[in-house]
Amino acid sequence: MTAVVRQNWPQQDLIEDRDQSLDHFVSRDGEIFAGTHLIIDLWDATNLDSLERIEEAMRACVDECNATLLHIHLHHFTPNGGISGVAVLAESHISVHTWPEKNYAAFDVFMCGDSNPHRAVEILSRHFRPGRSEVIEERRGRIF
Numbered sequence: 818m819t820a821v822v823r824q825n826w827p828q829q830d831l832i833e834d835r836d837q838s839l840d841h842f843v844s845r846d847g848e849i850f851a852g853t854h855l856i857i858d859l860w861d862a863t864n865l866d867s868l869e870r871i872e873e874a875m876r877a878c879v880d881e882c883n884a885t886l887l888h889i890h891l892h893h894f895t896p897n898g899g900i901s902g903v904a905v906l907a908e909s910h911i912s913v914h915t916w917p918e919k920n921y922a923a924f925d926v927f928m929c930g931d932s933n934p935h936r937a938v939e940i941l942s943r944h945f946r947p948g949r950s951e952v953i954e955e956r957r958g959r960i961f
Contacts, residue, residue, distance in 0.1 A: 841908070841930035842958070851958025852909055852929030857938060859922040861948030865915035866898030874944035875904040875911055878937040884908045884928055908932045922947075927957065 843850055864870040868891055879886045884906045891902030897918050904911040909927040916922070924941055928934040938952055 842960070843929060843956075848956060849960040850956040852927055852956075853934050854925065854927040854955045854957050855934050855937065856953040856955070857924040857926060857941060858951040859924070859941060859945050859947035860950065861920050862922050862945040863920070864945055865920065865922050866893075866900065866917040868893055868900060870944060871900050871902065871913060871915070874941055875902075875913070877940050877944070878911055878926065879904060879906065881940055882926075882928060882932050882934055882936045884932045906932075911937070 841852075843852060871891055872889060875889055876886070878884075885908060887905045887907060889902065889904045891900055891913075893900055897916070899917060900913065900915045902913050906928065908929050910925070911927075912925045914923045922941075922945060924937070926934045926937045938950070942950060
């Protein structure tokens with residue numbers, strides 16, 4: 818298997834404003850862990866078939882969560898209009914899968930370091946106006 822690297826995609830090692838020697842583990846509430854992983858379910862949501870709205874929401878999450886975007890890839894399915902995609906971050910990722918015919922979206926927001934993934938919950942609610950949302954938080958890579 819051969820990996821292909823496109824020259825026009827930013828690479829983490831080219832991001833000079835970050836200290837590459839840091840492991841970016843988080844120390845909070847007496848725990849040390851790799852990062853916070855939020856599983857976010859949006860029900861009775863709108864705009865779930867709009868590539869533009871999904872990308873806009875992901876970019877807003879990156880900016881407002883204090884993360885570093887490396888690449889966004891979105892795929893639009895037909896005929897139902899669902900979208901699957903990922904925003905690859907220096908701090909980890911944001912992924913999405915939508916089912917517009919069910920007014921449902923599943924987002925994963927995983928970030929390490931100084932980023933604040935909890936801000937993504939409000940941002941996604943603002944963009945997709947769910948009637949109901951559910952959030953599960955997992956601290957990944959706990960050191961015991």
